[in-house]
Each structure stands twice: as C-alpha cells, then as structure tokens.
Amino acid sequence: MKQSRTFIPTMREIPTDADILSHQLLLRAGYIRQHMSGVYSFLPLAKKVIRKIENIIREEMDAIEAVEMFMPTLQPSSLWKETGRWDSYGAELFRLKDRHERQMVLGPTHEEVVTSLIRDEVKSYKKLPLTVYQIQTKFRDEKRPRFGLLRGREFIMKDAYSFHSTVESLEDKYNEMMQAYSNIFSRLGLDFRAVIADGGTIGGEGSHEFMALSDIGEDTIAYSDASSFAANIEMAEVKVEYAKSKETLKEIVKVDTPGKRTIAEVADFLNVDPSKVIKTLIFKADEKLVVVLARGDHDINEIKLKKALQADEINLATEDEIKEMLSCKAGSIGPVKLPLDLKVYADHGVESIVNGVCGANEDDCHLVNVNPERDFAIDQYVDLRFINEGDPSPDGNGTIRFAKGIELGHVFKLGTTYSGPMKATYLDEYGKAQPYIMGCYGIGVSRILAAVAEQHNDANGLRLPKQLSPYDIHLVTINMKDEAQTKLSEELYHLLKSYRYDILHDDRDERPGVKFTDADLIGLPIRLTIGKRASEGIVEVRFRATGETVEWQKEEVTEKLQAFFG
C-alpha cells in the first residue's frame, strides 16, 4: 500500500486529553480518532490490527468447535424484562424507541438474545452441547468513559455462549475455553494471567478473568510468588492460620476517646497496634441490618460479605439507621451489648484478638480488654476480608503479591441463571423439560489493541508484535524524485509482494526526518530504507524492536527477511 493513498494521520504533539500511554500512542500514530466521549473510529492501521486479532480468536474458537454467527445489535426490551436486567442493568444500558414507540436495547451483551434463539430451536438433549460465538460491536453507556479504547461506550467484543445438558459438559467446555483463551492471549503477545473472578452483573457460579499485566490496570490481581494461583483481589480467598496470643484475659474497661473515630486515631490514642482494634460495621443486607467485624488492619470485602449473607444487595447502614438502633455515631460502635436481634458476622482474624479494643456504643468512648466470645457472641466466623500482600497464598504455595491488570477476557459458568427465568428448556432423555446449563465467554477485541499498545512501545512509538503489526514491512523511499531510489523501491516492493509480505510504502513527498519519525510512531517491525546508496543496490534496514540498523544488499533481502519473520 502506498502511504500517500492511505490514511495515517500522525501527530507530533502529545494529545492533552489522552491520559495513558497507549491512548496517546494510538492517537499519535494515527490508529484511532475519537468522535464523542468513548466513541472512536478505527483508522486503517487499527482496522488491520483488529482483523488480525479477530482471526487469531476465530482460529482458536473454531478449534474447540465453537461456531460463529452474528446476532443483532437491536434487542427487544421484552427479553431484558424476562431476566430482570431491564431494571438491574441501570443507566449503562442504551435504550431507544422505534417509530412505533417500541422499546429496544442496544446490545451490551447477548445472553438474552442467544438464549431466546436457542430456546426456540434446540429442543432435544441430542443437540447439546452447542457453543456459538460472534465478533461484534457492543454498546455500554459508561458513566466515565476513559483510557481510550480501554473503557469506551462502543467497542468490539467476541462473545461466546455454550449450552449443556450436564454440569460436567459445561465444566469440559469451560476448561476448553480457558485453554483457548490462554492460547489466544499468548499468540497475541500479551503478558497476562488467568485469575479467579467475580461474576458481576452477568451472574453465575464460577468465573475467571484474563488480565494483561499493566500498571494502568484498574483491577488488582493477587498472585502467588511460588505457584500459578492468581485471583482478582475481590475474589482471593484468605487462608491464614492466625496465631493467638497467650496473654491473660484482662478485665474490660471503658475509656474516653474524645474525637477519635478512625481505627488509626483510636489505636494511636490508646497506643495499641491496629490489629488489636475490632473494626465494627453495620450493613443493611436486603433491608436487614447486620453487624460485621474485622481486625483493624483488615478491610472488609463487600463481595465476600454479600455472598456470605446470600444477599441481593448490601450497603453500609446510614447514620440515621444506626442512630435508630444505637445511641452513638458510626465511629463508636462496638460488638459488646448489642441488641439481641442483630446478627454478628466476623472475619476469621477477629478470633485471634486478645484484650482488644472496640467502640462502646457511646459517643467518644471505647472499651479496652475486650475478648470475643467472653464479651460478645459471634453468630458466624467467615472469610470477609481482602487479601493483603504478604499473606500466604490460599493454595498453600508461596506468598501473595499484587499486580495491576487490564481485563482482556472473562469466562463465566452461568448455570441456569438465564435459562431458568427465561424458561429455556430442552427435553432430556426421559422427555422431561430441563433448563439449559450455560456458560458465557467474552473477549474485549478493541480493548486488546489498547492492551497490546500499552505493553509494546518505547519512547518513539508503538512496536506491536509481528503477528499483529498492521503491515510486515515499512519500505521508505527517501527521495521519490531520484530515479535509482524509485526504481529499487518498485523492484523490492513487487519482489516482496510476491513473497506475500504486506508492505507499507512511504512514497510521500516529505523530509526524511518526518518519514523516520512517522515510521517509529507507527512501529512496523522492520523498516527498509531506500536512500543514497540505492544505485549500489544497498538497502538500510532498521529493526523496530531493538533499534539496530544494518545494511543489506538487495539480493539478500528476501533471505534475511525470511530469517527475521521465521
């Protein structure tokens, strides 16, 4: 392709509205442009990369007998009402009406649509399992679109859905998908981890995220420094054997703690370690108030709490709700002498506290020498806290470390979360109607472009891996008015084309500096420069990854390129 005839609007300046490096580089190298907040065009270079990403995904999906189809963007609201997501999805769901005032949804995901389709067509267990996928533009009305392609309102996804008659069959497909995803992200040249994850708004019974490791990631991954264990911090189980101090239990004493409200303030004022303070929180779980305890140095993980309470919704109780029950503010609550109808849940760490400190349920007062069981009852000990760096890995191997990650993909065991409410059933071998057991599996295709750009760049621009590069070779002719240069350029272009290389030929009437700067920004793996020594048949070669520059005789170009591309 002649560079003069394609559309690669590079920029010299760093765009001020781009907050992360990948976003800046994709703008500067002319890969993308924004039209509205979170809405982008994929310009020719990006489109080529996206197609390469899609083809790798297709190959791996086809290899596990997932079949490609293409469902509509416009979805009837009625389906979303069947599952209740019409209400629960909230403001992120783009809604619109047609000319007949019928309400519709712009698909952010296709569980409802695919389940309704299969419900109408697959009535026998003999036709299961079935796995379908599509690659498609999705829509989500994000509150704060940001980080370029990482959190947009219109984006490209691969979404797959599997339908089964047994849990074992779902397990098998789920594991195949996990492997396919690992293959995909490896082939894409990404540094990633598969981590245990929460189902979020999709729901279901088990889930993994695939995370590209990156400091700009919005998620924290807890991983073992000695095993393959990795989990989203929201999901990492805490398995700690807490050492219980042998200290003698002392008499409980009430002390004044004027104006001391936070754990840090109280610990500091009373000169005790925060781990001896009993953090006491009151939550409202599905309209019922409960007390939740943790060690002062631990943070409550609301996802774990919600699961432990089997609640649909949990929120911290408001000041008013607390006041109605206790005569103090949130900073002075404690578990001693609470109203009897309040259930008390404690993280396992609380069990190890001896002669601890807690609020006295009286403003500006705390109790010291408080001991669980002796001074207050606990209904249930549960794993309620976030894991910390330094904790033992829950698989028993190694110590937990943290890393930041960008979510690339997400797989879910849905079970009957959708088929149940949608009454989507097949007939089993005894002729009995059973809801499909389902899985769903997503990959953020356009997000991958950003993640790859984030992991593969240097100060001068992008340097995408060979298998994703928009073109294989950047052929740069220094002076298009020099006959020797144009002749050698044409000759090489046609020769390399015949070897099936995809070539971007910089045939523009620009200064060499402009051409080289653009070439570095765009970041093709190898640049062949045809300059002053063209008449001698000499080509200057620059490797983008290393910056190494060498000279090749034109006769050796194809052989050396084959060695480079392998």
Place this chain on the structure above:
Amino acid sequence: MKQSRTFIPTMREIPTDADILSHQLLLRAGYIRQHMSGVYSFLPLAKKVIRKIENIIREEMDAIEAVEMFMPTLQPSSLWKETGRWDSYGAELFRLKDRHERQMVLGPTHEEVVTSLIRDEVKSYKKLPLTVYQIQTKFRDEKRPRFGLLRGREFIMKDAYSFHSTVESLEDKYNEMMQAYSNIFSRLGLDFRAVIADGGTIGGEGSHEFMALSDIGEDTIAYSDASSFAANIEMAEVKVEYAKSKETLKEIVKVDTPGKRTIAEVADFLNVDPSKVIKTLIFKADEKLVVVLARGDHDINEIKLKKALQADEINLATEDEIKEMLSCKAGSIGPVKLPLDLKVYADHGVESIVNGVCGANEDDCHLVNVNPERDFAIDQYVDLRFINEGDPSPDGNGTIRFAKGIELGHVFKLGTTYSGPMKATYLDEYGKAQPYIMGCYGIGVSRILAAVAEQHNDANGLRLPKQLSPYDIHLVTINMKDEAQTKLSEELYHLLKSYRYDILHDDRDERPGVKFTDADLIGLPIRLTIGKRASEGIVEVRFRATGETVEWQKEEVTEKLQAFFG
C-alpha cells in the same frame, strides 16, 4: 465441522410470515432467524456466506486503493444538524439519548462522520485523492420492513467514500468503482445490471445503481434490447420523435362529460384515443403552483418534474388549493384560459397533439379540438414522463424493455453536497481553502445474501454458487453406528481437509430421508454420501446444481473434486 455440533435449525414447513422465496428458503435452511420486525440473526451458515461476500468486496476495494477502516455506529446529532439531514432524514433515522441527555443517531450511512473525520485531518491537496471504506452494521427504522433481508432495520453494508481536489479525479474514481462493483457482482454469481439512478436522500450530481434482476424487485429497470443502456425507470430519459398528424385544425367546442373524470373515462365517452387527451395536473412546487401537461397515455415522473422545476419539494395540489384558483374539481382542469400567473410545463409528447381533448375548467365539461399554441401557451416543453416499454432507447440503439431489480449497490458523485455545508476544506496548491469533491459508494452486504438466494434455488432448497457456499462439501454418513461407514467417513474427512476443502459432516443420528432433505435445503454444491457400499470404498456423489448422482471409488475422490471445483 460436525453437523451435530453446529447450529443449522432447518424447517420442514414453509413459514407463513415469509413473503418471498429467498426469505422462506433462508429461514427453512436454517441460515437466518428473525428477532423483531426487520431484525435478524445470521446463523452459522449465513455468517460463513457473509464472510465470503465481504472478502470478495475487500479484494476488489483493495485493488483500487480504497483503504478499510471502521467508523462508529453512534454518531453525534450535531453532525447531522450541520448537513440538515437531522430534519430531512425523518422517521427512518434511529435517534437516542445517552445518560447525559445528549442526542445521538444510529448510523444509517456515514457521510457526516467521514467528512468530519477527513475535515480534521486532511488539510492539503497533496493528500488527495483518498478513498476509505468500511463493512459495518447499519440501522434504518423502515416503515414497513419486509422481504426478509431485503428491507430490514438492521443490515450489513459496505460503504466507501472518496475525497478529491478535482472533478476529473472524482470521475476517475467513480469509473474505477463502477468497474470494481461489476467485478464484485460478477464474482458473486449475480445476474445484474448497472443502471442510471437518482441520488435520493444522499444527494449529489450523478449516480448508478447495481440491480440484481429479479421478479420480486421493487425497482423497475428500463433497458435497451440492443445496447448496454439501462436506467432506473425513474431516471430514464425519453427521446422520442413524435409524429405530428397532418389533420386540419378544427374549431374548439365545449362538450358535456357528466361524471367523466379519468382520462380513460373521457376518452371512452368521447370516442378518442387516450393519446389525444391532454392530461392536466397542478403541482405545488416549493409553495408555488404550476400546471403540468402530458399526453393522456403518458405518466408524469415526479423526479424529472422536480429537477425541471429545480424545486426542493413538489406535491400534487390539494382539492382546496385547486378550488381557490379554479372553479372546478381536479378531473375537469384544462390548460385553456388559465390565470395568467400560472406557469405551464408540458412534456414533449403534448406538442404532437392535434385537435385534442382537455378539461374545460368547469365541472363535468371538456373541450374538444384543442390545439397547443393556438388555444393555450406553454412556458416550457420538457422531458417529464416515464419511459414506456416499446419507446426507443435514449442512446439511439434498440427498443426499451422493462425488468424488475433488487438494488445491490449504489454509487454517487456527491460533489460538494456534504463538504459545502460542513465547511470541509483542504488547501489547494495556491493555499486557498476549497471544499472536497466527494463520491460515495454503497453495497448491501446482507441484502446480497437474499439476492443470491433469490437467483440460486430450486424447489428443494438453496443452491448457492460454489464461491459463496458456506461449506464446499456435504459429507453425509448414513449410519453412524456402522463401523465401515464411520471409518470411511473419517478417512475422507481428514483427507479432504488436508486438501483445504471446508466440509460439513452430517454425523447426526437421523434417518437418511431427513439428512437428504436437509442437505438439499442447505444446498452445498456437492454431497458425498457414505452408505451401504462403504465397505467396498464406494462413495455416492450428488451434484446439487444438476441433481446428477454418480458413484466414485474413494481413491478417485480428490482428483474428481479438483475437476469439479476447478
């Protein structure tokens, strides 16, 4: 691909809500399913065909240096207000608001978006010409979605846009596109014609449609029986030398024609040929009333009239508007003694009338022996009528015939229709800002699937051309419990796979009749049946196009397939 693991929901019965054959067959053969009026899923077979269509389009676009990109579906309303299409596009434009109440459009086409993008990035004539294209889902809120994929609300389009600094450059690209389109539709196996067309809501200065010939087409094509001339009937120029009768001009006479209103009624009552009756219509053109005349046997073409009057909008005058000016109803209007300020436009055919008949501007009265020029003035003779079968071809070669067509593609010389109002300019070689001269070029990708299905079928199902067939070969194993059959099937499957054939293997536990009926519906070009004679290494072969059945020894399968596929 194992048929048991993919999703091909065939139907035996003819769906009652499908009004044309291609729609019925695409439903019955399990290619598509409807979710809402005009909104479909492309099931695995259709998706494969669509990808083949897309790849042919890509190859031909790439060959003329059009570069692929991907613009967003969500478009800001502000751009549509710049061109005025926010108002003029009407109810067909899907509109929605985001969570911040900002108005957006679901793109039915991308002139505004692409022009705004290029406006921001291409500032010099040196970067022109530039041609970009995309393949994308489009949205149009059709009043009456029908004919399956032919007129849907969500559909796949290829849309290309070219930007130029000279009219000659646009002409060149337009001609290249015309050729590329001809290549595409030929490669797709379609019987089509390129016809002169109207710009419609896209606007511009010249346009051709590519029409698949089909009795169910909604457009009428006027073509010459002796040359390559073809035009949408709306656009076909009429070039007829009307013979003027030598009859003596007679005295005008008023006659009573009680209750006779239509041309046919009046001609019959007065015993004259309809060609002697002067059809007189009053139109309102941009708020101004005008009189339009044609021969009684000709029909007024409002598109020609609108162009002749250079009006933005024309409509037939209402009864009230006519009454206000004349004292009669529409059926008795005539051109004699009209108010002087009314302009009179006549089709050329009127000039040939001698001793004709027209309304008397008095209810239930007509004038006979009326002669143009003698009895009434004509401000302008223009080509205003629809062409008829039997008229001479306007290129001077042959006679006009009619055919019905399905619009597959449409190319437009836009000129500055969009760049003008959007102030989208480049700097010419003298540093002066000039609006881009533009072209745009569309192909209905999903509609092609329907058009191909409409042209390629028989009573038993589809028979798509080889190059579009979802799979190359249908391998049907009669009895999956028979070891000789499964062994030979496996052997052939892997052998043919190694020859790069794409194979659908019917491995289902179904009766042979079901398998054969499904195979005919799906319509792959060749079926290899492994049955009773598997142990002898004999394969039954059936060609879908001809229905011919032969037997091959397994050793000769690859050679014979190569001969078949070429």
